[in-house]
Amino acid sequence: MTVLVTGGxxxxxxxxxxxxxxxxxxVVSFDRLTRGxxxxxxxxxxxxxxxxxxxxHVLRTYGVTEVVHAAAVVGVTASVAGLPTAVHVNVDGAVALFEAVCRVGGVRRVxxxxxxxxYGHFAGDPIGEDDPALPVSPYGITKYAVERLGAYYADQHGLPYAAVRLCWVYGPGFPRRRLPHPWLQDAAAGRASRLAQGGDQRIDFTYVDDAIDGILLVAQAERLGHRAYNVATGHAVDMxxxxxxITKLRPDWRVDLGDGPIEMAPGVAAARKxxxxxxxxxxxxxxxxxxxxEGLARILADLEARHPLTQGSNP
Ligand SMILES: NC(=O)c1ccc[n+]([C@@H]2O[C@H](COP(=O)([O-])OP(=O)(O)OC[C@H]3O[C@@H](n4cnc5c(N)ncnc54)[C@H](O)[C@@H]3O)[C@@H](O)[C@H]2O)c1
Known part of the structure; x- marks a missing residue:
């Protein structure tokens, strides 16, 4: 099999x-950046x-048989800061991919x-794939639009489409400022943390290796009975x-944490999850x-290996 990973x-x-x-x-990795x-x-x-x-051209040249579509403008914060770009990349980008797959053929799963x-504000906890999906953020709206377009292309043109719904995937090298990473960076650097609001936010944090396990199972399953699969842990924690x-791992670390939902962008509260x-x-x-x-401990170890604290450097 030859797998095309967009956003590789x-x-x-x-x-x-x-x-x-x-x-x-x-594997063919397709991205506007190279990673090496x-x-x-x-x-x-x-x-x-x-x-x-x-x-x-890529689908034809490499004889692609599976596609994992990960290229996107990712996150509520980015979508609020650049809504037209998020819609263009996420929605037009997915449609360009679906059209190309349908034209070329030979792909058994996208x-x-x-x-x-x-889901927007979760209607259930845990939330199931058939529960109401009423996204509230521009990011969620683009992701849901893509799912609906995927279903349309599947029904009308036979696109072998399946969606994997992930939730706050975390792991070493996470590229954005989203919990738990800022707190782990502070803990690793011997700094205290402060978050004005967010203590009540519940999140199903998913370690990156688990997310990849789930993505591969959906990509490689012989048959799928559904078009959407939640891939998370099935367990949420509040902040x-x-x-x-984190305190169990670094007992000296302190956080000053306010109540309420997390603010994803100035004035934009996260949905209830x-x-x-x-x-x-x-x-x-x-x-x-x-x-x-275990996931938190792995990230702390990675941060500390890359930036070892010199003794006595704590503020
Ligand atoms: N990380 C999470 O917690 C999480 C949670 C839910 C869903 N997802 C989804 O998983 C996918 C991957 O997320 P990620 O965390 O790896 O994000 P990421 O930002 O690290 O990766 C996205 C990749 O897409 C590429 N990209 C962006 N615009 C592009 C364009 N116009 N053309 C080609 N490539 C472009 C970027 O260069 C980047 O390498 C996304 O679809 C995201 O919505 C991620």
């Missing part, structure tokens, strides 16, 4: 490309996800990395519980393996 230079795409290469698959440190069996293609002709943001987990029901993914063989305490 990103936080999720890069380790996914590496994992696939390690499994002996031929990839095995020779991986081809890196630089391109824009909205460039349908280039996508078509796995679209979607988000818990499609006070998250802080308590909770756990994701992962029954469907479990039926494919998915089991989240990295508990929050």
């Amino acid at each position: 230079a990103g936080f999720l795409g890069h380790p996914l490309v590496r994992r696939l290469a390690g499994l002996g698959e031929r 440190s990839l095995p020779p069996s991986v081809t890196e293609v630089v391109g824009d996800i909205t460039d349908g002709a280039r996508l078509e 796995v679209d990395l979607s988000s818990e943001e499609t 006070r519980e998250l802080a308590a987990e 909770g756990a994701l029901d992962i029954t469907r993914a479990r039926a494919l063989g998915y089991t989240p393996r990295v508990p929050l305490s």
